[in-house]
Amino acid sequence: MEKKNLQSSSVTVADVARHAHVSKSTAARVLGGYGVTSEKVRERVQASAKALKYRANELARSMTTGKSKTIGVVVGDIENSFFGIAVRSITDVLNAHGFNVILANSDENFDVEREAVNVLVGKQVDGLIVAPANRYEIAHLENLKSLKCAMVLFDREIPSLNVDTVVSDDAEAAANATAQFIDAGHKRLAFVTATQKERRSDDGEWLIPTSSVGRRIEGFLSACSRAGLKKEDSIVVLNSDPDKGLAPDISNLLDQPERPTAILASDSHVALEIFKQAQERNIELPGELSLIAFHNADWTEVTRPTITVIDQPVSEMGRWSAEQLIKRIEGSTEPALSQVIKMKIINRQSVVPPQSVVPPK
Amino acid sequence: MEKKNLQSSSVTVADVARHAHVSKSTAARVLGGYGVTSEKVRERVQASAKALKYRANELARSMTTGKSKTIGVVVGDIENSFFGIAVRSITDVLNAHGFNVILANSDENFDVEREAVNVLVGKQVDGLIVAPANRYEIAHLENLKSLKCAMVLFDREIPSLNVDTVVSDDAEAAANATAQFIDAGHKRLAFVTATQKERRSDDGEWLIPTSSVGRRIEGFLSACSRAGLKKEDSIVVLNSDPDKGLAPDISNLLDQPERPTAILASDSHVALEIFKQAQERNIELPGELSLIAFHNADWTEVTRPTITVIDQPVSEMGRWSAEQLIKRIEGSTEPALSQVIKMKIINRQSVVPPQSVVPPK
DNA sequence: TCTTTCATTGAGACCGGTCTCACTAACGAG
DNA sequence: CTCGTTAGTGAGACCGGTCTCAATGAAAGA
Numbered sequence: 001m002e003k004k005n006l007q008s009s010s011v012t013v014a015d016v017a018r019h020a021h022v023s024k025s026t027a028a029r030v031l032g033g034y035g036v037t038s039e040k041v042r043e044r045v046q047a048s049a050k051a052l053k054y055r056a057n058e059l060a061r062s063m064t065t066g067k068s069k070t071i072g073v074v075v076g077d078i079e080n081s082f083f084g085i086a087v088r089s090i091t092d093v094l095n096a097h098g099f100n101v102i103l104a105n106s107d108e109n110f111d112v113e114r115e116a117v118n119v120l121v122g123k124q125v126d127g128l129i130v131a132p133a134n135r136y137e138i139a140h141l142e143n144l145k146s147l148k149c150a151m152v153l154f155d156r157e158i159p160s161l162n163v164d165t166v167v168s169d170d171a172e173a174a175a176n177a178t179a180q181f182i183d184a185g186h187k188r189l190a191f192v193t194a195t196q197k198e199r200r201s202d203d204g205e206w207l208i209p210t211s212s213v214g215r216r217i218e219g220f221l222s223a224c225s226r227a228g229l230k231k232e233d234s235i236v237v238l239n240s241d242p243d244k245g246l247a248p249d250i251s252n253l254l255d256q257p258e259r260p261t262a263i264l265a266s267d268s269h270v271a272l273e274i275f276k277q278a279q280e281r282n283i284e285l286p287g288e289l290s291l292i293a294f295h296n297a298d299w300t301e302v303t304r305p306t307i308t309v310i311d312q313p314v315s316e317m318g319r320w321s322a323e324q325l326i327k328r329i330e331g332s333t334e335p336a337l338s339q340v341i342k343m344k345i346i347n348r349q350s351v352v353p354p355q356s357v358v359p360p361k
Numbered sequence: 362m363e364k365k366n367l368q369s370s371s372v373t374v375a376d377v378a379r380h381a382h383v384s385k386s387t388a389a390r391v392l393g394g395y396g397v398t399s400e401k402v403r404e405r406v407q408a409s410a411k412a413l414k415y416r417a418n419e420l421a422r423s424m425t426t427g428k429s430k431t432i433g434v435v436v437g438d439i440e441n442s443f444f445g446i447a448v449r450s451i452t453d454v455l456n457a458h459g460f461n462v463i464l465a466n467s468d469e470n471f472d473v474e475r476e477a478v479n480v481l482v483g484k485q486v487d488g489l490i491v492a493p494a495n496r497y498e499i500a501h502l503e504n505l506k507s508l509k510c511a512m513v514l515f516d517r518e519i520p521s522l523n524v525d526t527v528v529s530d531d532a533e534a535a536a537n538a539t540a541q542f543i544d545a546g547h548k549r550l551a552f553v554t555a556t557q558k559e560r561r562s563d564d565g566e567w568l569i570p571t572s573s574v575g576r577r578i579e580g581f582l583s584a585c586s587r588a589g590l591k592k593e594d595s596i597v598v599l600n601s602d603p604d605k606g607l608a609p610d611i612s613n614l615l616d617q618p619e620r621p622t623a624i625l626a627s628d629s630h631v632a633l634e635i636f637k638q639a640q641e642r643n644i645e646l647p648g649e650l651s652l653i654a655f656h657n658a659d660w661t662e663v664t665r666p667t668i669t670v671i672d673q674p675v676s677e678m679g680r681w682s683a684e685q686l687i688k689r690i691e692g693s694t695e696p697a698l699s700q701v702i703k704m705k706i707i708n709r710q711s712v713v714p715p716q717s718v719v720p721p722k
Numbered sequence: 723t724c725t726t727t728c729a730t731t732g733a734g735a736c737c738g739g740t741c742t743c744a745c746t747a748a749c750g751a752g
Numbered sequence: 753c754t755c756g757t758t759a760g761t762g763a764g765a766c767c768g769g770t771c772t773c774a775a776t777g778a779a780a781g782a
Binding site: 010063070080081087095123146298299301303 | 371414416417418419420421423424429431438439440441442445446448449452453456461462463464465466479480481482483484485504507508509630633636637640658659660662663664665
C-alpha cells in the first residue's frame with residue numbers, strides 16, 4: 001500500500017511472490033505451472049496474482065525456454081484469396097496447437113522475402129512456412145538449416161533445399177486442362193500468368209521464378225507439343241511490365257489478328273481480367289473464346305458462362321503444411337517429405353469447341 | 362577452434378566479443394548500433410560478427426527495451442477479402458515503420474477474440490488493431506487501457522471505450538442506397554447480413570453485436586420509415602443458424618410469396634449468394650430484383666448485370682488505423698480520434714424500377 | 723610538466739521469466 | 753531413536769541483449 005506507486009508498469013512474478021509472502025521461485029512454479037507446490041501455497045499465489053492482475057510476460061518466458069510458440073508465415077500477397085484461404089487454414093491448425101502466426105507479405109519480391117525471413121528468425125520463431133517467390137534464390141532459406149528453425153515450403157518447391165514441401169500437381173493439372181482444350185478442337189492456345197520472367201540462365205533461356213507457375217507452363221507446353229501444336233500456336237503470356245500490371249499484356253493477346261481460341265489462366269485474378277476484357281471487346285464466351293482458370297474462386301459460378309476451373313485444395317495444403325511443421329518442431333527427423341495434392345477440374349460452361357469448327361445453328 | 366563444439370546453437374554478443382577480443386559491452390554497442398565506438402573496434406567486431414554468422418536475438422532485445430516492434434491485428438476472418446485488403450494495407454504501413462504483425466482471426470466470436478487479445482498482450486505487442494466482434498463485450502479491451510499497449514479499433518466502433526477508431530459511414534451509406542431503391546419505386550425492401558442477432562438486452566430488444574452491421578441496419582430502417590414504408594415491407598434478414606450458414610435464410614427470403622423487389626447486401630459474400638440463388642430460381646436481375654452490395658468486390662463488374670456497389674475505402678481505413686497506432690506508440694496523447702471515412706455508391710446495372718411498375722416493352 | 727577534458731572501453735546490474743540445486747521438515751522404516 | 757526418503761521451498765544462476773557508471777589513456781591547455 002505504501003510502495004508500488006508506479007503507475008501501471010507490469011506486475012512480475014516477484015511482485016506476486018512478495019504479495020503472497022513466498023519466494024520468487026515458488027510463485028514462478030505456481031504461475032508457470034511447473035514443479036511441485038502445496039495446495040495451500042498455490043491458492044495463495046493465485047489469489048495474489050488475481051489481485052495484482054498479473055500477466056505472464058511471454059517474451060521473458062520464451063527467452064529462457066527457447067520456444068517462442070510463434071510461427072512466421074511468408075506469402076506472396078494476403079490480398080489474393082488463394083493466400084487468404086491458405087493463411088486461414090494455417091493459423092487455424094497452429095492456433096489449435098498453441099502457436100501464433102506472424103504474417104509477412106513478400107509481394108513476390110525476393111528481397112522483401114529475404115528481409116522478412118531474417119526478421120522472423122531474429123524474432124526467434126519456432127518455424128516458418130514460406131511460399132518462396134523465387135526458386136533460384138535460396139541462400140536465405142539454406143541458411144536456416146543450420147539454425148533450430150523448422151521450415152515448410154508452401155505451394156512452391158525447391159528440390160535442392162531438401163525440405164518439407166506441399167504443392168499441387170501443377171504440371172499435370174495444366175496438361176489435363178490443355179488436353180481438354182485440344183480434345184475440343186482448339187488449335188491455338190494461350191497460357192496467361194501475372195508472373196514475370198527473369199534473368200537469363202547460363203544457357204540463355206528465360207526462367208520462371210515462381211515454381212508453381214513454371215510447372216504449369218511446362219504442363220501446358222508439353223500437352224501442346226504432345227498434340228503436335230506448332231510452337232507459335234502455344235502462346236505463353238507473362239507480365240511484361242510489373243508497373244502496368246497484366247492488363248496491357250492481355251489486351252495485346254486479345255487484339256492480335258490471330259488470337260487464341262482458348263486460354264488457360266494461371267489464377268482467378270488473371271481469369272477475371274481476361275473475362276472483363278473479352279466482354280469489353282464483345283468476344284463471346286465460350287463460343288469465340290474458351291477459358292479455364294486455376295483456383296475455384298467463388299464468383300466463377302455466377303458469371304455467364306460459368307467458368308470451368310481447376311480446383312486447388314488450398315485449405316488442405318495449408319493444413320498439411322502447418323501439421324508437418326508442428327511435427328518437425330516436436331522433433332520429427334524423418335527425411336524431408338514432398339506432398340503433392342491432386343487438383344481436379346470442375347467442368348462448367350466455359351469450354352466448347354472453337355466457333356470456326358462449329359457450324360452456326 | 363578448440364572450444365565451441367556446440368553444434369549450431371545461436372551465436373551471442375558475448376561470443377562475438379570474445380572472438381573480437383573486446384568486452385561484451387563494446388561488442389553490444391557495435392552490434393546494437395548505440396553508444397560510441399572507435400572506427401577500428403567497430404570494424405573488428407563487425408568482421409567477427411560476420412565470421413561467426415551472428416544474428417541478434419530480437420526477443421532479448423525486446424526484453425530490455427520494452428519494445429517488441431510487433432503489433433497484433435485481430436480481424437473477423439482473413440479469408441474475407443475485406444479483411445484481406447485491410448490486413449495488407451495495415452502490414453504495409455507497419456512494416457515500413459519497422460513493425461511486424463501477428464495476425465489473429467476471431468471468427469467473429471467474442472471468446473476467441475478475448476483469448477487472442479490476451480495472448481497478444483502476453484507477447485508484449487506494442488499495439489493492437491482490433492475489429493471487435495461484439496460491441497457489448499468490451500471488458501477485455503477496457504483492461505488494456507491500464508497497460509502500455511496502444512490500440513485502434515478498425516471498422517467497428519465502441520464509443521464508451523474512448524479509443525482511436527476508424528469506421529466508414531455505414532448508416533449514411535445504407536440510407537443512401539436504400540433511398541436509391543425507394544426513389545426507383547421499390548416498396549418492399551430487404552437488408553441481408555450474415556451476422557446473427559444476440560441475447561435480448563434489458564428492454565427486450567434483439568441486439569446486433571457487430572457495430573458496422575448494426576449501423577447499416579439503422580440506416581436502412583430509418584430510410585425506409587422516412588419514406589413511409591410499412592414495417593413489414595422493410596425486411597431485415599439475419600443469420601438464423603450459424604451452422605447452416607446464410608443460404609437457407611436467403612432461400613426463405615426469395616421463396617416467400619411476396620418477396621422483396623430490392624435487396625441491400627451487407628457484404629460481397631452475401632451478394633454473391635443472393636445472385637446465385639436468384640439465378641437458380643430464374644429471378645431476373647435487375648428486372649425482378651434490384652441489388653446493391655457493400656464492398657466493391659472485383660467480380661461485381663463482370664456479372665450480368667454488373668452490380669451497383671457501395672465502395673468501402675478499405676485500404677484507406679487500414680492505412681489510417683496503422684498510422685494512428687504508430688502515433689500513439691510514439692507517444693501521442695491527443696484525445697481519442699474517431700475517423701469516419703465516407704463510402705460512395707458506384708452505380709452500375711443492378712438497380713432499376715421494380716418490374717411491376719415498368720410496363721414491358 | 724601537471725592538470726583537465728574527452729573519447730573510448732569494461733564491469734556488472736537489469737529485464738522477467740525458468741530451472742538447478744541445496745536445504746528443511748515430516749514421515750515411515752528398521 | 754536414528755536414518756533415508758520425499759514433498760515443499762528458497763537462493764541464485766541463467767537466457768541475450770541494453771544501459772549506467774566508473775576507469776583508462778591520450779590529447780590539450782596552463
